[in-house]
Amino acid sequence: MPTTQKTLLFLSGFVTSLGSVVVICSILGTQEWVTSTIVFTDAISNGTIVITYGLFRGMSAQDLNEGLQDLDKNFEVLGTLGNSSQKSLHLVAVIFLILSLGASVLSSVFTFYNSISNPYQTFLGPMGVYTWNGLSASFVFLTMLLFVGNTESNHLSEELSQKLYPDTVNKRTTHTYGYSFWLILLVILLNIVTVVIIIFYQKARYQQKQEQRKPLEYAPRDGILF
Template identity: 50%
Template sequence: MPSRKKTSMFAFAFLTCVCSFVMICVVLATQHWITSKVVFSGTNSSVTVSLTYGLFSGTCEQFVDVGLQVSEKTFQVADNLRNSKAKSMITAVVVTLVLSLLSSLLSSGFTCTNAVSNPYQTFLGPTGVYTWNSLCGIFMLLAMILFPVNIEENSLSIELARGCFSFLQTHIKSTHTYGYSYWIMLLVIILNTASITIICFYAHARYSKKKEQERPMENTPKDVILF
């Protein structure tokens, strides 16, 4: 059976892994990734389209300089996109998040296994915990990079605004504010780092204790040897 110290530390790491898993679910389920204000030139005045959306759906509304506001509309991201490259990037972000979700689930299972047993000689040990937490963190970082790249390089917000209101004319400027669904991914990376750090501290303490127990005989007092 594992020691109390090992059980408590791996249990805490398990808790961080579970929190990571829940946060990734929140990221996928919520649609507050970004709020964009896209300005277009109109016939007699400029038109501003305000969008709030995520990976799957969002809302948009139109404002005209004279004060007229069009009622809010709900849209599906995939339906509003005509740019195949932008669609592919959205798909890549979704796939990356699903992979991070699976990695987080495996990491939770590995930390739970280590909390109740001693599988140090197999991949189920700390090595497995390091691997799956690292992969989860890498996938989340990749998703955090791909989404803004899609916004800037493929003009995602402009594409979606035109999908909502097809009569829009020349694009003038855009401003973007990333929402809580996006920034939760940073929290997931921090949780994965915390899990790895906890296990590293335990592994280092265990290694130091093992080395201390294996001190060479020359360090043993001579009177003990003679006896």
């Protein structure tokens, strides 16, 4: 059976790993990734289009300076994009986030297993926890980079606008990233905290081993021989 110290530390790691799972699920399920305000003109009017969306769903609204504006629209992101480079990059970002979720789930399993068992010398021990948290942080960071690149450089919002309002001509776009996007940083922080907890455990374990060796190292040689 593991010591009380090990149980408490690995249970703490389990809590932070489980926290990252919950946060990633929230990121996947919410739509507040980015809000894009697009200034446009068409044949009879001009104004702005405001598009707010996440990885799967979004909503758009028009604000016209004159003329009759369309009703607010709810849309599916991947379905609206059709076959385009924006869709491909967006799909890769979704896949990386799902991989991050899987790695966080495995980190939760490993930390909980270590709190009730002693698989220290195998991959099921701290090395496995380090691996899954490193992968989770890497995958979620790649998701962040891909989404920003797709939005800023590959004009994801403008492509969505053109699909939703094909008769408009986009003039200028500004982006504001929402809480769903910034929660990615919380996932990375939770991954780091999990790793730090396990490093603290390994350091404490090493110090305990060193203290157990000291009585033998400083004992009289005759006593050791006896």
